[in-house]
Amino acid sequence: MKVAIVDYGMGNIRSIASALKYINVRDIVISSNEKELSKSDKLILPGVGSFASAMKFIKGRGLDATLNELVIQQEKPVLGICLGMQLLGMSSDEDGVNQGLGFIDGVVDVFDDDNVTVPHVGFNQVALKHPSLLYQNMQDTLDFYFVHSHKMTANSDIGQSFCHYDESFVASFEKGNIAGTQFHPELSQKNGLNVLKNFMELF
Amino acid sequence: MCKKEIFWCNNCLNMSTRPRITFDDRGYCNACQWLEEKKIMDWKPREEELVNLLDKYRSTNGNFDCVVPVSGGKDGSYVAHQLKHKYGMNPLAITVKPALSLEIGDQNITNFIRSGYNHIHISCNPIVLDRLNKYGFIEKGFPYYGWLIAIMTAVIKTATNFKIPLIFYGEDGEVEYGGSTESKNKSLYDMEYMKRVYLEGGHAKVFDRIKADGDISDTDLAFFQFPAEEEISGIGLSFTHWSYYEAWDSYRNYIVAKDHCGLIEKDEGNQDTFTNFAQNDQALYSLHAYLMYLKFGFGRATQDAGIEIRRGAMTRGQAINLVKMYDNAYPEELIETYLAYYQMTKDEFDAVLDKYVNKDLFEKKDGVWQPKFDVAQDFSY
């Protein structure tokens, strides 16, 4: 079982690698190289930072094409985390409208800071929507760690579970081989580690 | 066979083994009870007593009117500071040089003096001091017994010679930290109390031993002798504790000493406690604390933890972890220093420790005494 953490220059790769090692994932590669990524069985797309910068890096390395091939054509399981999840969507309004990778039907916009304190930072509750592979064997409402200023909403069913902050937004989604969590599973204690385990074992 | 039990204060971690300590029906030791009293009592009458006392003795001709024994540490510095700056007295600060003084201790004395005090540094004849310390260590398990005597006797002698009628010690440790409460409501005390309580009646025994050596005479012991009662009543010398007149607060003393008297702390903590701002004047203190641990089951960390608990900075539960971590501290780092100082071999040194350890509470494992008890778990034997 080979896992590749996509390294496009933004993202807390160390924490993710650490968490994976803790749940006994041994074969981890960190790369943006097409060959390396295509050898892996699963992909993790991390992300910390701005949407625009991230897409710029991704396009700059030709990763959009690579990921399209691996995720859409070859249907390799991919887990997008935080910004990584947002990148899998259609677009974001951060710094003007930017196109995402377009793999799932979700749109990202900013929290309204007239209503709530932004960024949304800390543990918050996610109402786990079953059936779910990410949350298999996990009970109904659990705390996960969020740290973001932008949120995703989706008009169609992408297997999303919601968190509520000012309004309900997509805390996670799973559709086929494509999954994403707005929260950081690698920073969410036992709950997060279980989600990572489920991604590793069930996707 | 009667089973004996040791127990811990339910508020701080003072142990029932502490000499002269008492507990109330909640299991609170007298130091914790006193703290509660301190918070609610009206201190005005006592402050008035202080003002009256000071008015009575305040110098009108520029001479010194009170003596404050200081070590450069927070407590003496605080008392001197209050006397001079709050009450307009003219204190003479006196330090009795300890054996094996620490650099930071010396620096603190310098800083204290520099902050604006008249000061006398007394060096008792080190040959005599060292001998008394050694015999105190062997005969009483008090590693710096000679110094403990001198901080009373040498100070009294100096005060008498300068005709200064008032000596302000800092706190009465018995009342503040646990022990006899007999002086709790007494503003003044006397040499009898000093000999009986502070020196635990061992003064004469150690003197007998030193005189039996034959090479040290009465004149050599001048700084270590209590004067006769008539001598001091002649000049009307009174001893008192600052802690009688104002609620004693170690941490407050530390802040004032830092801000006004140049007190500095160690960069590092100590091997045997988590604080770095107390008892920094002499290397023998750690041995004193370790002997206390072997005799009674509590060490320096327990004392410091008690202060932290009583001032609300730490809970008892938190303190237990720290005491477990620090109390049992054989002074590894200083052992060579001690052996050289006492001119003893390690075997001789360990034999003294063996003499004082409470074998109901400790057992030897790999040559080191280890507690049979768990901190704060009632223990019977």
Place this chain on the structure above:
Amino acid sequence: MLRKRIIFTLIYENGFFNQSRNFRLQKVGNIDWLEKNYRLQDISFSLDEIIVLNASKGDKDIKRFATILNRLVDDVFIPIAAGGGVNSIADAEMLFKNGADKIVLNSALYEKPNMVKEIVQHYGKQSVVASVDYINQDVFIKNGVQKIDTPLDLYIKHIESLNVGEVYLNSIEQDGTGFGYDIDTIQKISSEIKIPLIVAGGAGNEKHLLKAISMGNVNAVATANLFNFIGDGWPNARRYMLENNCNLAEWKS
């Protein structure tokens, strides 16, 4: 419902972790000591976040600091914010690369506001924590040594204008005293501040933590008290706060 957070701050200086008292440091132990006495892998189940600050004077040796950060990150699965002496984008980059989930900026907020904006632009506002050290209305930078002329309330506004994610408000006067937090100032600042607020300075035990975290606009409580929470200190503190109806995350075992 968004939970409040308990944050443990570690003060690092030249290879060691320290107890700070009014910004005077007492060396306590290195990372081995920390791992042994706190069993980091376990206690992180009682904490929400860790902040590690490089308070080294002179040359901060950010490279060495980054290696310590590495080890911390490997031990725990909660967010770690790191900072102290971040003077350039490259410094920030190094910390992120070595495991920091967020970075903490202090003197740069005053001295290099453009750099701050750049970091926020690139890494996102949620990645930046602004640390403010104060006594009453006076703000100090450079490990509490240099007083700046902007008073505290205006300085907070200035920080908000830099679009950072959170503020870490630290009382120099209360620091390490165990007297509890500076409730008056926290009351004032929390009623005006628009971004998440972390309060620090003065906490010695769980009662102090509870008092501050129960205040309306306080998002998180932090303590750098390295002694008081040793051993089972953190699990006990969290349990106490949950028993007193504190809105904290719970992780079922």
